[in-house]
Amino acid sequence: MYSKAETAKIRKDFWTAFGLYMKPVPNAEGYRTNWQNYKTGIKDIYFRMKAERGYASIGVEITHNDTELQQLYFEQFEEFKKILESELGEDWVWEMHVQDETGKIISRIQKILPKVNIMQKEDWPQIISFLKPRIIGLDAFWCNMKPAFEEL
Template identity: 60%
Template sequence: MYSKDQASQLKQAFWTAFGQYMGPVLSAEGLRTNWINYKTGVKHIFFRMQADNKKAGIAIEIAHPDPELQQLFFEQFETYKTMLHSTLGEEWKWQLHATDDFSKTISRIYTDLTPVSIFQKEDWPKLISFFKPRIIALDEFWSDVKVAFEA
Protein backbone atom coordinates (compact mmCIF):
# COMPACT_ATOMS: atom_id res chain seq x y z
CA MET A 1 0.00 0.00 0.00
CA TYR A 2 1.18 3.49 -0.83
CA SER A 3 0.81 6.64 1.20
CA LYS A 4 -1.35 9.34 -0.38
CA ASP A 5 1.82 11.26 -1.26
CA GLN A 6 3.54 8.22 -2.84
CA ALA A 7 0.40 7.39 -4.84
CA SER A 8 0.20 10.98 -6.07
CA GLN A 9 3.88 10.94 -7.08
CA LEU A 10 3.50 7.65 -8.99
CA LYS A 11 0.43 8.94 -10.83
CA GLN A 12 2.23 12.17 -11.68
CA ALA A 13 5.28 10.22 -12.87
CA PHE A 14 3.11 8.08 -15.16
CA TRP A 15 1.24 11.02 -16.70
CA THR A 16 4.51 12.93 -17.16
CA ALA A 17 6.03 9.88 -18.90
CA PHE A 18 2.92 9.50 -21.06
CA GLY A 19 3.01 13.20 -21.94
CA GLN A 20 6.67 12.95 -22.96
CA TYR A 21 5.94 9.82 -25.00
CA MET A 22 3.07 11.57 -26.79
CA GLY A 23 4.90 14.90 -27.16
CA PRO A 24 6.14 14.31 -30.72
CA VAL A 25 2.71 13.10 -31.91
CA LEU A 26 0.82 15.81 -33.78
CA SER A 27 -2.96 16.11 -33.83
CA ALA A 28 -5.06 15.09 -36.85
CA GLU A 29 -4.81 18.73 -37.92
CA GLY A 30 -1.01 18.69 -37.66
CA LEU A 31 -0.82 20.73 -34.44
CA ARG A 32 1.07 20.16 -31.19
CA THR A 33 -1.42 18.86 -28.63
CA ASN A 34 -1.59 18.46 -24.88
CA TRP A 35 -2.84 14.88 -25.07
CA ILE A 36 -3.29 14.49 -21.30
CA ASN A 37 -5.49 17.57 -20.93
CA TYR A 38 -7.06 17.35 -24.36
CA LYS A 39 -9.16 20.40 -25.15
CA THR A 40 -12.22 19.59 -27.26
CA GLY A 41 -13.01 23.28 -27.67
CA VAL A 42 -16.67 22.59 -26.86
CA LYS A 43 -17.95 23.49 -23.41
CA HIS A 44 -19.08 20.49 -21.33
CA ILE A 45 -17.48 17.88 -23.65
CA PHE A 46 -14.26 16.28 -22.41
CA PHE A 47 -11.94 13.47 -23.40
CA ARG A 48 -10.84 11.84 -20.14
CA MET A 49 -8.14 9.30 -19.45
CA GLN A 50 -7.88 7.82 -15.97
CA ALA A 51 -6.03 5.02 -14.28
CA ASP A 52 -5.98 3.63 -10.75
CA ASN A 53 -4.87 0.48 -8.96
CA LYS A 54 -7.38 -1.79 -10.75
CA LYS A 55 -8.13 -0.42 -14.21
CA ALA A 56 -7.65 2.26 -16.81
CA GLY A 57 -10.30 4.00 -18.84
CA ILE A 58 -10.72 6.47 -21.64
CA ALA A 59 -13.97 8.29 -22.29
CA ILE A 60 -15.85 11.00 -24.05
CA GLU A 61 -17.60 12.70 -21.16
CA ILE A 62 -20.61 14.97 -21.55
CA ALA A 63 -20.97 17.03 -18.39
CA HIS A 64 -23.61 19.63 -19.28
CA PRO A 65 -25.45 20.64 -16.07
CA ASP A 66 -28.84 20.55 -17.84
CA PRO A 67 -29.83 16.85 -18.18
CA GLU A 68 -31.94 17.55 -21.29
CA LEU A 69 -29.08 19.31 -23.09
CA GLN A 70 -26.73 16.57 -21.94
CA GLN A 71 -29.08 14.04 -23.53
CA LEU A 72 -29.17 16.07 -26.77
CA PHE A 73 -25.34 16.01 -26.93
CA PHE A 74 -25.42 12.26 -26.24
CA GLU A 75 -27.98 11.70 -29.00
CA GLN A 76 -25.86 13.81 -31.34
CA PHE A 77 -22.90 11.53 -30.61
CA GLU A 78 -25.16 8.54 -31.31
CA THR A 79 -25.69 9.80 -34.87
CA TYR A 80 -21.90 9.43 -35.29
CA LYS A 81 -21.68 6.05 -33.51
CA THR A 82 -20.71 4.04 -36.59
CA MET A 83 -18.08 6.60 -37.57
CA LEU A 84 -16.68 6.72 -34.01
CA HIS A 85 -16.42 2.95 -33.71
CA SER A 86 -14.90 2.73 -37.18
CA THR A 87 -12.26 5.35 -36.32
CA LEU A 88 -11.51 3.64 -32.99
CA GLY A 89 -11.44 0.17 -34.54
CA GLU A 90 -13.59 -1.12 -31.67
CA GLU A 91 -16.95 -0.62 -30.00
CA TRP A 92 -17.22 1.39 -26.79
CA LYS A 93 -19.86 1.38 -24.04
CA TRP A 94 -22.53 4.11 -24.09
CA GLN A 95 -23.97 5.37 -20.82
CA LEU A 96 -26.61 8.11 -20.62
CA HIS A 97 -26.95 9.92 -17.27
CA ALA A 98 -24.45 8.14 -15.05
CA THR A 99 -23.02 9.56 -11.83
CA ASP A 100 -19.34 10.48 -11.67
CA ASP A 101 -16.99 10.33 -8.65
CA PHE A 102 -18.26 13.76 -7.53
CA SER A 103 -21.97 12.76 -7.68
CA LYS A 104 -22.53 14.86 -10.82
CA THR A 105 -24.73 13.53 -13.59
CA ILE A 106 -22.69 12.92 -16.73
CA SER A 107 -23.04 10.85 -19.86
CA ARG A 108 -20.14 8.77 -21.12
CA ILE A 109 -18.89 6.89 -24.12
CA TYR A 110 -16.00 4.81 -22.87
CA THR A 111 -13.84 1.73 -22.72
CA ASP A 112 -11.78 0.20 -19.91
CA LEU A 113 -8.70 -1.96 -19.53
CA THR A 114 -8.47 -4.40 -16.61
CA PRO A 115 -6.54 -5.56 -14.71
CA VAL A 116 -3.81 -2.91 -14.70
CA SER A 117 -2.42 -0.63 -12.04
CA ILE A 118 -0.90 2.79 -12.52
CA PHE A 119 1.10 2.02 -9.36
CA GLN A 120 2.92 -0.91 -11.00
CA LYS A 121 5.60 0.42 -13.34
CA GLU A 122 5.60 -2.90 -15.20
CA ASP A 123 1.99 -2.06 -16.25
CA TRP A 124 2.95 1.31 -17.73
CA PRO A 125 3.71 -0.08 -21.22
CA LYS A 126 0.23 -1.69 -21.23
CA LEU A 127 -1.33 1.60 -20.13
CA ILE A 128 0.52 3.58 -22.79
CA SER A 129 -0.41 0.99 -25.44
CA PHE A 130 -4.03 1.31 -24.30
CA PHE A 131 -4.25 5.12 -24.19
CA LYS A 132 -2.11 6.14 -27.17
CA PRO A 133 -4.08 4.71 -30.13
CA ARG A 134 -7.42 5.59 -28.56
CA ILE A 135 -6.68 9.25 -27.80
CA ILE A 136 -5.19 9.63 -31.29
CA ALA A 137 -8.33 8.04 -32.80
CA LEU A 138 -10.57 10.29 -30.68
CA ASP A 139 -8.66 13.30 -31.96
CA GLU A 140 -9.08 12.11 -35.56
CA PHE A 141 -12.82 11.54 -35.01
CA TRP A 142 -13.20 14.91 -33.30
CA SER A 143 -11.45 16.79 -36.10
CA ASP A 144 -14.16 15.42 -38.45
CA VAL A 145 -17.25 16.05 -36.27
CA LYS A 146 -16.39 18.93 -33.92
CA VAL A 147 -18.06 21.51 -36.15
CA ALA A 148 -21.43 19.75 -35.68
CA PHE A 149 -21.14 20.18 -31.89
CA GLU A 150 -20.09 23.83 -31.98
CA ALA A 151 -23.40 25.08 -33.39
Protein backbone atom coordinates (compact mmCIF):
# COMPACT_ATOMS: atom_id res chain seq x y z
CA MET A 1 0.00 0.00 0.00
CA TYR A 2 1.27 3.44 -0.90
CA SER A 3 0.84 6.63 1.09
CA LYS A 4 -0.81 9.63 -0.58
CA ALA A 5 2.58 11.28 -0.95
CA GLU A 6 4.14 8.17 -2.52
CA THR A 7 1.19 7.80 -4.90
CA ALA A 8 1.41 11.46 -5.91
CA LYS A 9 5.17 11.17 -6.49
CA ILE A 10 4.83 8.04 -8.64
CA ARG A 11 2.09 9.70 -10.74
CA LYS A 12 4.20 12.84 -11.12
CA ASP A 13 7.24 10.76 -12.07
CA PHE A 14 5.22 8.88 -14.71
CA TRP A 15 3.85 12.03 -16.35
CA THR A 16 7.29 13.65 -16.22
CA ALA A 17 8.75 10.57 -17.93
CA PHE A 18 5.97 10.66 -20.53
CA GLY A 19 6.60 14.36 -21.16
CA LEU A 20 10.33 13.80 -21.61
CA TYR A 21 9.67 10.89 -23.97
CA MET A 22 7.27 12.99 -26.06
CA LYS A 23 9.24 16.26 -25.94
CA PRO A 24 11.13 15.70 -29.21
CA VAL A 25 7.90 14.80 -31.06
CA PRO A 26 6.46 17.80 -32.93
CA ASN A 27 2.72 18.21 -33.38
CA ALA A 28 1.01 17.80 -36.77
CA GLU A 29 1.89 21.38 -37.68
CA GLY A 30 5.56 20.86 -36.80
CA TYR A 31 5.54 22.75 -33.50
CA ARG A 32 6.59 21.74 -30.02
CA THR A 33 3.62 20.86 -27.84
CA ASN A 34 2.88 19.91 -24.25
CA TRP A 35 1.50 16.45 -25.01
CA GLN A 36 0.53 15.49 -21.46
CA ASN A 37 -1.56 18.67 -21.11
CA TYR A 38 -2.82 18.95 -24.68
CA LYS A 39 -4.84 22.10 -25.38
CA THR A 40 -7.60 21.75 -27.98
CA GLY A 41 -8.30 25.47 -28.01
CA ILE A 42 -12.05 24.81 -27.79
CA LYS A 43 -13.78 25.36 -24.46
CA ASP A 44 -15.28 22.17 -23.01
CA ILE A 45 -13.44 19.80 -25.42
CA TYR A 46 -10.47 18.00 -23.89
CA PHE A 47 -8.08 15.27 -24.95
CA ARG A 48 -7.59 13.31 -21.73
CA MET A 49 -4.96 10.72 -20.96
CA LYS A 50 -5.26 8.73 -17.77
CA ALA A 51 -2.98 6.19 -16.17
CA GLU A 52 -4.51 4.52 -13.14
CA ARG A 53 -4.31 1.35 -11.10
CA GLY A 54 -5.81 -1.22 -13.42
CA TYR A 55 -6.00 0.68 -16.72
CA ALA A 56 -4.80 3.49 -18.93
CA SER A 57 -7.07 5.45 -21.24
CA ILE A 58 -7.05 8.19 -23.80
CA GLY A 59 -10.01 10.01 -25.18
CA VAL A 60 -11.93 13.05 -26.17
CA GLU A 61 -14.15 14.44 -23.42
CA ILE A 62 -16.92 16.92 -24.10
CA THR A 63 -17.86 18.54 -20.81
CA HIS A 64 -20.22 21.38 -21.71
CA ASN A 65 -22.82 21.89 -18.93
CA ASP A 66 -25.60 22.30 -21.52
CA THR A 67 -26.31 18.71 -22.62
CA GLU A 68 -27.82 19.91 -25.92
CA LEU A 69 -24.59 21.71 -26.83
CA GLN A 70 -22.64 18.71 -25.60
CA GLN A 71 -24.69 16.54 -27.95
CA LEU A 72 -24.07 18.97 -30.83
CA TYR A 73 -20.31 18.67 -30.34
CA PHE A 74 -20.59 14.88 -30.06
CA GLU A 75 -22.61 14.69 -33.28
CA GLN A 76 -19.98 16.84 -34.99
CA PHE A 77 -17.36 14.27 -33.98
CA GLU A 78 -19.65 11.54 -35.35
CA GLU A 79 -19.70 13.37 -38.70
CA PHE A 80 -15.92 12.95 -38.79
CA LYS A 81 -15.84 9.42 -37.32
CA LYS A 82 -14.25 7.80 -40.38
CA ILE A 83 -11.54 10.47 -40.51
CA LEU A 84 -10.85 10.11 -36.78
CA GLU A 85 -10.67 6.34 -36.91
CA SER A 86 -8.47 6.53 -40.00
CA GLU A 87 -5.99 8.75 -38.11
CA LEU A 88 -6.13 6.46 -35.08
CA GLY A 89 -6.07 3.20 -37.03
CA GLU A 90 -8.71 1.60 -34.79
CA ASP A 91 -12.24 1.84 -33.45
CA TRP A 92 -12.85 3.66 -30.18
CA VAL A 93 -15.81 3.55 -27.77
CA TRP A 94 -18.35 6.34 -28.32
CA GLU A 95 -20.49 7.34 -25.31
CA MET A 96 -22.93 10.23 -25.23
CA HIS A 97 -24.16 11.60 -21.90
CA VAL A 98 -22.44 9.33 -19.38
CA GLN A 99 -21.30 10.13 -15.86
CA ASP A 100 -17.62 10.69 -15.20
CA GLU A 101 -15.85 9.79 -11.94
CA THR A 102 -17.24 12.90 -10.24
CA GLY A 103 -20.84 12.31 -11.35
CA LYS A 104 -20.83 15.03 -14.04
CA ILE A 105 -22.60 14.26 -17.33
CA ILE A 106 -20.09 14.21 -20.18
CA SER A 107 -19.77 12.69 -23.62
CA ARG A 108 -16.61 10.90 -24.63
CA ILE A 109 -14.81 8.95 -27.27
CA GLN A 110 -12.10 6.77 -25.78
CA LYS A 111 -9.81 3.79 -25.90
CA ILE A 112 -8.86 1.84 -22.78
CA LEU A 113 -5.82 -0.34 -22.11
CA PRO A 114 -6.82 -2.75 -19.33
CA LYS A 115 -4.58 -4.59 -16.88
CA VAL A 116 -1.83 -2.00 -16.47
CA ASN A 117 -0.93 -0.16 -13.30
CA ILE A 118 0.75 3.25 -13.11
CA MET A 119 2.10 2.24 -9.70
CA GLN A 120 4.22 -0.50 -11.30
CA LYS A 121 7.16 1.00 -13.17
CA GLU A 122 7.46 -2.12 -15.32
CA ASP A 123 4.07 -1.18 -16.86
CA TRP A 124 5.20 2.32 -17.85
CA PRO A 125 6.66 1.34 -21.26
CA GLN A 126 3.39 -0.39 -22.17
CA ILE A 127 1.32 2.62 -21.02
CA ILE A 128 3.54 5.07 -22.90
CA SER A 129 3.44 2.87 -26.02
CA PHE A 130 -0.35 2.89 -25.77
CA LEU A 131 -0.71 6.65 -25.26
CA LYS A 132 1.91 7.96 -27.71
CA PRO A 133 0.48 6.94 -31.10
CA ARG A 134 -3.05 7.79 -30.01
CA ILE A 135 -2.33 11.34 -28.82
CA ILE A 136 -0.35 11.89 -32.04
CA GLY A 137 -3.34 10.57 -34.02
CA LEU A 138 -5.75 12.82 -32.12
CA ASP A 139 -3.49 15.79 -32.83
CA ALA A 140 -3.35 14.99 -36.57
CA PHE A 141 -7.15 14.71 -36.65
CA TRP A 142 -7.58 17.94 -34.66
CA CYS A 143 -5.17 19.86 -36.88
CA ASN A 144 -7.55 19.33 -39.82
CA MET A 145 -10.95 19.28 -38.11
CA LYS A 146 -10.70 21.96 -35.41
CA PRO A 147 -12.14 24.71 -37.68
CA ALA A 148 -15.43 22.78 -37.94
CA PHE A 149 -15.74 22.88 -34.13
CA GLU A 150 -14.82 26.55 -33.89
CA GLU A 151 -17.92 27.40 -35.95
CA LEU A 152 -20.32 25.74 -33.49
